[in-house]
Amino acid sequence: MSVGTYTPAPGAAPLPRMIAAQTAFETKMLLRNGEQLLLTVIIPSLLLVLFSTVDIIDTGGSRRVDFLAPGVLALAVMSTAFTGQAIATGFERRYGVLKRLGASPLPRWALMTAKTLSVLATEVLQIALLTMIAFALGWSPAGNPLSVLLLLVLGTAAFSGLGLLMAGTLRAEATLAAANLVFLLLLVGGGVIVPLDRFPEGVQSVLALLPISALSDGLRDVLQHGAAMPWGDLGILAVWALLSLGAAARLFRWE
Amino acid sequence: MRSESVVQIRRLVKRYGSKTAVDGLDLEVHQGSVTAVLGPNGAGKTTTVETCEGYRRPDAGTVRVLGLDPVADAAKLRPRIGVMLQSGGVYSGARADEMLRHMAKLHAHPLDVDALIERLGLGRCGRTTYRRLSGGQQQRLALAMAVVGRPELVFLDEPTAGLDPHARRSTWELVRELRADGVSTVLTTHFMDEAEELADHVAIIDAGKVVAEGSPEQLCRGGAENTLRFMGRPGLDVGSLLKALPDGTEAVELTTGAYRITGQVDPQLLATVTSWCAQHGVMPEGISVERHTLEDVFLELTGKELRS
Numbered sequence: 001m002s003v004g005t006y007t008p009a010p011g012a013a014p015l016p017r018m019i020a021a022q023t024a025f026e027t028k029m030l031l032r033n034g035e036q037l038l039l040t041v042i043i044p045s046l047l048l049v050l051f052s053t054v055d056i057i058d059t060g061g062s063r064r065v066d067f068l069a070p071g072v073l074a075l076a077v078m079s080t081a082f083t084g085q086a087i088a089t090g091f092e093r094r095y096g097v098l099k100r101l102g103a104s105p106l107p108r109w110a111l112m113t114a115k116t117l118s119v120l121a122t123e124v125l126q127i128a129l130l131t132m133i134a135f136a137l138g139w140s141p142a143g144n145p146l147s148v149l150l151l152l153v154l155g156t157a158a159f160s161g162l163g164l165l166m167a168g169t170l171r172a173e174a175t176l177a178a179a180n181l182v183f184l185l186l187l188v189g190g191g192v193i194v195p196l197d198r199f200p201e202g203v204q205s206v207l208a209l210l211p212i213s214a215l216s217d218g219l220r221d222v223l224q225h226g227a228a229m230p231w232g233d234l235g236i237l238a239v240w241a242l243l244s245l246g247a248a249a250r251l252f253r254w255e
Numbered sequence: 256m257r258s259e260s261v262v263q264i265r266r267l268v269k270r271y272g273s274k275t276a277v278d279g280l281d282l283e284v285h286q287g288s289v290t291a292v293l294g295p296n297g298a299g300k301t302t303t304v305e306t307c308e309g310y311r312r313p314d315a316g317t318v319r320v321l322g323l324d325p326v327a328d329a330a331k332l333r334p335r336i337g338v339m340l341q342s343g344g345v346y347s348g349a350r351a352d353e354m355l356r357h358m359a360k361l362h363a364h365p366l367d368v369d370a371l372i373e374r375l376g377l378g379r380c381g382r383t384t385y386r387r388l389s390g391g392q393q394q395r396l397a398l399a400m401a402v403v404g405r406p407e408l409v410f411l412d413e414p415t416a417g418l419d420p421h422a423r424r425s426t427w428e429l430v431r432e433l434r435a436d437g438v439s440t441v442l443t444t445h446f447m448d449e450a451e452e453l454a455d456h457v458a459i460i461d462a463g464k465v466v467a468e469g470s471p472e473q474l475c476r477g478g479a480e481n482t483l484r485f486m487g488r489p490g491l492d493v494g495s496l497l498k499a500l501p502d503g504t505e506a507v508e509l510t511t512g513a514y515r516i517t518g519q520v521d522p523q524l525l526a527t528v529t530s531w532c533a534q535h536g537v538m539p540e541g542i543s544v545e546r547h548t549l550e551d552v553f554l555e556l557t558g559k560e561l562r563s
Contacts, residue, residue: 004436006405006432006436007405007438008405009363010336010364010407011362011364012363013363022357029348091347095343095344095345096342096343096344097343099343100344103309103333103336105333
């Protein structure tokens with residue numbers, strides 16, 4: 001490189017360009033990661049196909065795919081916004097990526113915006129894929145798309161808050177273990193594939209307050225039963241979102 | 256040549272719990288210079304640099320970088336500086352070239368990424384992701400990330416730790432090119448030769464304070480006396496030799512016929528010694544002059560070995 005190559009010419013790129021670049025980069029890293037794809041794409045798709053075609057669970061007389069599709073959509077949101085984001089961000093913190101980006105022209109709020117956009121982009125891909133699979137299995141959804149969108153957005157906010165809270169406070173290895181464990185527990189106990197009414201009464205009322213239960217129940221109310229606005233479930237998700245995002249904003253440590 | 260200062264640190268104090276990492280440190284960095292912060296592990300080098308980068312908030316004292324407060328004016332300062340952390344800072348699943356291209360996109364007028372990849376030999380990393388790169392490749396990528404945005408001032412925290420000699424030279428060469436183009440550099444190191452080779456200004460720090468500073472030449476001259484040795488006939492009149500030498504010089508016969516003179520050893524002193532020998536019919540053999548290195552200076556100032 002010749003004389004004058006390094007002559008200073010500092011400056012930040014325009015904000016929209018930085019956010020777009022960061023979003024594209026985060027999404028690329030996420031889609032490249034095999035373990036992430038297992039969680040976000042393969043497991044939800046397999047569960048949908050397996051439980052729709054094989055008579056394992058009792059879905060209370062309704063067609064299995066109509067019961068399962070909303071639950072698997074809820075699972076897809078959880079896998080990306082919570083599990084995937086917690087693990088990825090935990091390791092980015094551990095390996096100094098968040099620290100290094102903190103010294104770049106990209107403001108922290110813009111980094112978090114890009115992370116959110118990356119989660120949303122991934123969810124769009126997941127939902128497109130799962131919807132196609134469900135239709136192929138004979139799914140016939142009902143209800144108002146706006147209610148579905150609202151549930152998905154609030155669910156994403158609640159799970160993002162929980163994922164970032166975990167990633168920003170625990171060690172990366174602890175986050176990895178805890179995020180996977182929580183994923184598994186909520187998969188079983190959150191009305192995703194096992195209807196909540198299979199659990200004992202007392203347990204049911206507690207499980208119903210979990211964000212995954214609210215999301216899967218709300219989506220099922222709308223998509224399976226044609227409900228207009230599942231206000232109760234939306235309320236539960238909104239409270240989770242407020243609490244978790246608030247706690248994450250206060251407690252998140254960048255290094 | 257007195258130029259504008261790009262970093263001003265006054266009475267900086269930084270504590271972690273009960274431990275004081277930086278304890279009243281003063282430092283000034285001039286525009287366009289290479290400043291080496293030299294010290295043993297735990298001396299407070301990284302804390303000092305990370306305070307300049309805005310990562311740490313001073314407990315006392317002031318820090319100004321390019322005239323800005325690194326914490327309060329972070330948004331203005333960050334686009335203008337380049338940062339190389341001691342380790343990490345890269346997505347473990349990213350390839351070297353894509354990480355560098357991404358960093359370039361965050362800046363308004365970045366360097367030509369392909370040329371920089373070529374310059375630092377990162378092209379050979381190919382499709383390998385960061386976690387599988389060698390330590391040296393990871394270091395060079397971090398260096399490239401520090402300069403890709405064409406900063407005015409770069410902070411390099413131990414830029415050559417763990418590099419092989421060839422890679423070290425190549426990093427030094429890049430730092431010289433930065434200086435030639437008017438970029439100011441602050442680097443931390445615990446390698447004496449690195450400070451001697453590269454730095455215009457060296458600040459030796461120990462236990463959170465600057466214990467000596469100056470150009471490498473000034474430090475070597477000022478901090479310690481040099482030594483002249485020669486062999487000659489046993490039992491020379493050392494007293495007579497001393498009379499010919501400037502005040503403050505010492506001369507002893509260490510062992511039979513082995514003489515040592517300590518003091519300001521300059522060409523004049525060497526000439527005086529040889530002419531004294533000529534007058535006394537002595538053939539001085541094995542004349543050697545030992546110049547004190549930064550390492551000696553450091554040892555004298557701190558009583559510590561640097562690479563412990």
